[in-house]
Amino acid sequence: MKKNRExxxxxxxxxxxxxxxxxxxxxxxEVSRQFKTLIDANDLDSLKHLQLLILGxxxxxxxxxxxxxxYSEHCFAEVSSDFSRNTRMLKSxxxxxxxxxxKLRSMKAKIMATYPDAFPDESTKEVFxxxxxxxxxx
Numbered sequence: 001m002k003k004n005r006e007x008x009x010x011x012x013x014x015x016x017x018x019x020x021x022x023x024x025x026x027x028x029x030e031v032s033r034q035f036k037t038l039i040d041a042n043d044l045d046s047l048k049h050l051q052l053l054i055l056g057x058x059x060x061x062x063x064x065x066x067x068x069x070x071y072s073e074h075c076f077a078e079v080s081s082d083f084s085r086n087t088r089m090l091k092s093x094x095x096x097x098x099x100x101x102x103k104l105r106s107m108k109a110k111i112m113a114t115y116p117d118a119f120p121d122e123s124t125k126e127v128f129x130x131x132x133x134x135x136x137x138x
Contacts, residue, residue, distance in 0.1 A: 111118050 108119070
C-alpha cells in the first residue's frame with residue numbers, strides 16, 4: 001500500500017513537472033511569435049548577412065595579423081644577434097672615443113700650461129678652425 005502511494009505521488013510529481021515544461025515551452029513560443037511580429041523578416045536577413053560579412057572580415061584580418069606576427073618574429077630572430085653585436089660595438093666605440101677626448105683635453109691642458117700662446121684665443125679660433133665642436137651637444 002505504501003509502495004502504491006509512493007508510485008502515485010511520483011506519477012503526480014512527474015505529471016506536474018511535464019505540465020510546467022509544456023507551459024514554459026508554450027510561453028516561450030508565444031514570446032517568440034510576438035517578437036517576430038515586431039521585426040521584419042527582411043531586416044533580420046539583412047542583419048544576419050551583415051553579421052556574416054563582418055565575421056568574414058574579422059577572420060581575414062585575424063589571419064593577416066597572425067601571418068604578420070609570424071613574419072615579424074622570424075625577422076626579429078634574424079636581426080636580433082646583429083643588433084646586439086652592433087650595440088656592443090657602438091658602446092665600445094663610445095668608451096674609446098671618450099677616453100681619446102679625455103686624453104686630448106689632458107694634453108691640451110698640459111700644453112696650455114707650458115705654452116700659454118700655443119692655442120689662439122676665442123676671437124681668432126674661428127678663423128683657423130671652422131669645424132664644429134663634437135664635444136658640445138647641439
